[in-house]
Amino acid sequence: MSDIADRVKKIVVEHLGVEAEKVTETASFIDDLGADSLDTVELVMAFEEEFGIEIPDDAAETIQTFGDAVKFISSAA
Amino acid sequence: MFDLTGKCALVTGASGGIGGEIARALYAAGATVGLSGTRLEPLQALAAELGERAHVLPCNLSDLAAVDELIKQATTAMGSLDILVNNAGITRDNLFMRMSDEEWQSVIDVNLTATFRLMRGALRGMMKARWGRIINITSVVGHSGNPGQANYAAAKAGTLAMSKSLAQEVASRNITVNCVAPGLIETPMTEKLNDEQRAKILVGVPAGRMGKPQEVAAGVLYLASQEAAYITGTTLHINGGGDMS
Numbered sequence: 001m002s003d004i005a006d007r008v009k010k011i012v013v014e015h016l017g018v019e020a021e022k023v024t025e026t027a028s029f030i031d032d033l034g035a036d037s038l039d040t041v042e043l044v045m046a047f048e049e050e051f052g053i054e055i056p057d058d059a060a061e062t063i064q065t066f067g068d069a070v071k072f073i074s075s076a077a
Numbered sequence: 078m079f080d081l082t083g084k085c086a087l088v089t090g091a092s093g094g095i096g097g098e099i100a101r102a103l104y105a106a107g108a109t110v111g112l113s114g115t116r117l118e119p120l121q122a123l124a125a126e127l128g129e130r131a132h133v134l135p136c137n138l139s140d141l142a143a144v145d146e147l148i149k150q151a152t153t154a155m156g157s158l159d160i161l162v163n164n165a166g167i168t169r170d171n172l173f174m175r176m177s178d179e180e181w182q183s184v185i186d187v188n189l190t191a192t193f194r195l196m197r198g199a200l201r202g203m204m205k206a207r208w209g210r211i212i213n214i215t216s217v218v219g220h221s222g223n224p225g226q227a228n229y230a231a232a233k234a235g236t237l238a239m240s241k242s243l244a245q246e247v248a249s250r251n252i253t254v255n256c257v258a259p260g261l262i263e264t265p266m267t268e269k270l271n272d273e274q275r276a277k278i279l280v281g282v283p284a285g286r287m288g289k290p291q292e293v294a295a296g297v298l299y300l301a302s303q304e305a306a307y308i309t310g311t312t313l314h315i316n317g318g319g320d321m322s
Contacts, residue, residue, distance in 0.1 A: 036249075038204075038246060038247070038249070038250070042204055045201060045204075
């Protein structure tokens, strides 16, 4: 697994309090990992800080799964 | 009873009568306090009176870019921002039919939009800390309306509904958002009233006197405290029993 994916997973595990095994490529933050809409805002904020990037609102809306997040951050970081 | 040791609070309008007392009350409870306002001299005097946990953070809230900066400056100066007291406000009274767009907009900008921006800016740190207190000073006129103050009343009522909305969004993060609505309080602003005007106003106040800034500050202190953790989205009316409708 790439370094970015590891770091994203660490944030998701810590923030949502889920087991690392559940954070799979297609795991949806809301449907599979129990996030509410505020959690997703906080996750995006945490990604921005961890990777020093800006994630605009329209891009944030497309980040639904762990895989989406890794893909977006890989292309932006 | 209320211990705010280790908490950092930003008070806008701290150069005014009520804001200054709010800052004193929070400071006395152990908080580090950021004093914001447009007039530097009274802010510096208050900071000197309080001591080393007081920081002077001048800001003109009608400059919306400066509003965004204020949160950053406060966080840098104090280390964090746990308590936000939106106390600053302006009035541009006029009869509705004569009210200019400028009079309307300037009051909405400072009393409503700046409050929105300050809350938005402060939330990031509060969300991370999983703790926060936002207290917005509204007014009895936000509930009752007042002739000549359509702009001010609209901004205050807007602040009330905005606070309730945000309170619902962030309650699960231990962030509370409440309003304090003072009635007629003894400040430099109300000192200008003559005896006849006072008597007329006090007819509607069962307590039969004007309130003191300290009595407003005590309400703010309570809502800022750990003890008020289960209170959110509400308004504490401090008005001597006036306007019970």
